[in-house]
Every structure is written in structure tokens, then in C-alpha cells.
Amino acid sequence: MARRSTPGNIVTTTIDWAARWAQTQSMWPATFGLACCAIEMMATGTAHNDLARFGMEVFRASPRQADLMIVAGRVSQKMAPVLRQVYDQMPEPKWVISMGACASTGGMFNNYALVQGVDQVVPVDMYVPGCPPGPQSLMHGILTLQRQIMTGQKVSG
């Protein structure tokens, strides 16, 4: 009934869908480069791979302005509290990508110094495998996360 009565030049949608669309298309990552993966994260952002195509080129230095945290690299025991603090400073809604083997599981360093997986400190939405993951892998992870936000369901690879 409502749809029939609206004039033809008004686009109808749901608030929910529009909000999700806006969230996915302008997702600003916080700069949280830690180790080797950070260099690949920078490479993803620069001209050759051009993360700007997906509305994510604005790497924000302040966590207050960011809604995605890409944990790029190994998280040491000393860094874990800092990481959690940065995560807490980010406004809702927020997402976390665990980039690389070290951030996801501790990688090849099963020793006293490293947190064996950043999911012990913050909730992780997407794991990107590799050591380090290439820019293509990271972009695939980001696009999969966008799809996940859009559908509101877990999407695998």
C-alpha cells in the first residue's frame, strides 16, 4: 500500500541497509602497523594496489576517527595493553582484521615474548593468512569483511 502511494522519484530503502552500505563503503582503518605486515599494509594503501577503490584509503592516525583496526604484525606481551587501549578508544561500530600468521596465531614464534593470537586481546572479525599476506590477500580479507557486514552473517573466504 505504502509503496504504491509513494511518487516514482523517491527511492525507498531500509535504514538498516543504508547504514550498512555506508559503513562498508567508507571504512577507515586505524594505522596500527606493528611489523613486517605493516609494510604490506602500506603497500596496499599506495598507488600500485590502491585501497582507495574500496573507500578505505584514509588511514586514520587517531583511533577516535577509525572504525577498522588492521592488526598488522606480531603482538608482543608489552604491546598487548596498548593494542587493547587503542581498540577501546575506537567508536562503535568497529571491526578488527588480524593480518598475518603472527597476529592470528603467534606464527612461527611460539615463545615467551609474543601473544599467541591477537584474539586473546580483542575480538577479531577476519583473519588474513600469510607471512606476510600480500596486498591481494589483505584486499580479499577486507572485501570479505565488507560482504560480512553487508549480509550481517559470517562469510567464509
Added chain:
Amino acid sequence: MDEASGRSVVSAEEQAETQYVEEWVSGTEVPDEMATDEGAQEMALTESGYRFREQLGAVVTDDYLYEEEVSEDERMIINMGPQHPSTHGVLRLQLELEGEMIKRCKPVIGYLHTGMEKTAETLTFMQGPTNVTRMDYLAPLHNELAFSLATEKLLGVEVPPRAAAIRVLMTELNRISSHLVALATNGMDIGAISMMMYGFRERELILAFFEKTTGLRMNHNYIRPGGVAADLPPGWRKDVATILKTIPARLGEYDDLLKENPIWLSRTQGVGVITAEECRAYGITGPILRGTGVDWDLRKVFPYSGIEQYEFDVPVGTQGDVYDRYRVRVEEITQSLRIVEQAAEMMPSGDFRVDDRKVTPPPRARIDESMEALIHHFKIFTEGFRPPPGEAYAAVESPRGELGCYLVSDGGGMPWRCHIRAPSFYNLQALPVMLAESMVADTIATIASLDPVMGDVDR
């Protein structure tokens, strides 16, 4: 406190702490104190001056690092990092300011400590490069080379000429890619964003060649004790020729962007100055030392991998400021291109691994037909080869300076001790000297010109 009561007190404290950590990790309660204020006491304003004086070196007169006459209430301490866009990783600086002037600077490191030197004791010599390549992740091949040279010194083997030439070719290409990142980030930090895009564009060119040769863009594990992991891929001459043709033209573009750019000049000239004497006192090497006018390059003074056969110059600066370091890096790219060209021209034929069955795994085809080859293969990949007891130190000129590897063997299949002389760690000591009596805004330019890699500092 007697032992019995002490134990009970500790357990109660532990319980409280566990609860605190649980609350904090789950995010239900905001921690009432900063979790990261470690080091604050050392920087406290009430501290007397002699503590800092006792750290003074014998040669360097860095009395200006602490001045007693300034009244304490005019001082302010600001904290930079560990999460900061221009700290090149997770470096944290505590800056003591008097207005805009930096009076004292204290780098706090350890945020990327990975325990790699300890991990190296649990890996065989053959697995070692996998570990060390992740230290200085902008120059992974140099790490592998230093480790391999030290292992070969322990073993007493000499790599064939082709392996040595491949090592030189790859490490010099790696030097170019590392310097490109240094230029790119240095530009970005001072606001020349175009430099960032340009630098990473050319880096992709070299990384594509690395990926073709080693299978990975970074952390290659390509240079191994006894040679390299694989021969150069078919068509490598064409790729190297493309690199040799492209990069010099692009260097001209960087010069257009930066060399005479007035903003760049005013941000870099006379900023972050260090003298040759101070460099020597702190053990600072690499482009920082050469920027002060000292032509110290390990490729010339202690040549490795037959690099003495190649013709190249050691560019030096005069002032020891940020601009000179930038110029030294650009010139070093040119010189590395010369070496790459010569290496590609005179690439010897032959084996790319040493012909020693105790060190080099046998070819796949030999395993099917020879029992001994199978045994050697099995031995090398399970317990590894066993160098005689002893110690060895080998150093290479990495893009950041002297990168050394000190190995101690007790006759087992794994190093008894592995220490890396990481150039970034020593170079970071220059920061308090460079930043003393400078402006806050110069901090960024100075850090970027040091080009520290925190993976190298903390290991």
C-alpha cells in the same frame, strides 16, 4: 615478612591481579590507571641530574642533554607513540620539552620484542634464516646473508662463485627497495605524500622480481647456509634489465620532487645534526655515519661474498643532517644499480649451492636412486648439520649499517647462542643526540631519516 605469610600475601595479590586482568580484557571495566606508563618514573621531574650524567660517554660531550638551571615547572613531558603514524613501527619517545624546544628525549623500545635470538636456539642452522629474515623486514636478504656467512664460517665452507654473485645481486636489489621505502616514508612524514606513492611504486617492481625468484615478496628465506635456495628463474636477465632501465629515470622524478623543493630543504637542512665523532662513540653506522662524511662501508673495508670485485663508490655527505642522509640514500641507490648491473653481466655459471653433501640437501632425483642420498636428506632436515664447536661473527652492510651475526656452536645441530648486531638498535641511540635543543616539529623528520626498523631494534 616470613616466607609463609609472604606466600599467602602473594597469592591474594595474584588473585586480585587475575581478576583485574580478566575484567580489563573483557572490557567490562575501564582500567583506572594507564596500562602503559612504564618508564614514567625514570622521566619524573623530581629526579636529580647525576643519574643522567653517569650515562655520559667518555668521548661525547652531551651535557646539553640535561641542564640543571632550568626551573622544573617550565618543563613538560610529552609521550609519542607507540601507536603513532610516523614512528616507523612501535617506537615510543618521551620528550621533555621547554616550550617548543626538546630538552631531552628518551626512546622506549621493546614493543616488538619477539624473542628471536632465543627462538634461534631452537631452530637448526638450516632453519635459521627463516627466523632472522623477519628481524629487519625491509632488508630480509641482508639478515639471511649475515646468518649464512656466520654459519659458513663455523662450518668452514666456501660457497661457489655463482651463489656469491646471486647473493650480491639480490642483496643490492634489496638495498634499493629498502632505501625506496626510507625515502617514501621520509617524504610522507614531512608532508611530501607524492614521494610515498612514487617510492612504493618502484618497490613493487623489485618485489615482483623477488617474488619470482624466491616465492615471497618479503621474508624470503632465500639465502641459506651453503648457497641460495634456488637458482635465478628463467628470464631473470630481462627483469633485471627492466629494473636497471626504470629506476634511474624514476630517481630523476624523485629529484624533481625533493632535491630543490624549498619546503623540503627548509625541513631537512640543518635538522637532526650529528657529528662523525658522536657517530663513532655511539657505534652508529650506515647512511647516518656516511652522512657525516666518513666513508665507512663494510663492502669496502671488510668485503663479503666477493663484493670487492665490483666497482662502486661510497657516497658521503658533509653536514650530517637529514638532507645529507637523504642524498646519501639516493646516491646509494645509484651505486647499488651499478653493482647489480655488473653482477648481472658477469654472473658465473655453475652450481648455486656448495657441493658438500653434509650441508646441501641432495637433489630430488638422487633420493630415488641412492640410499645414501636419502639418509643425508633425512639427516639434514631432521637434526641438521653439526658445525664444530666454536664461535663466528660475520657482518654485512645492510641498508641501515653494520648488520652482524654472532653464532656460538657447541657442536650440536642448533646454535648455542645467536646474537644479531642490529644496526637500527645502535642507530636509535643517535636520536637523543640529534633531537637535543631542536624543535618538536623536527622530531618527525629526524626519526624518518634514521630509518629505524623496530623489528630490527627489538628482535
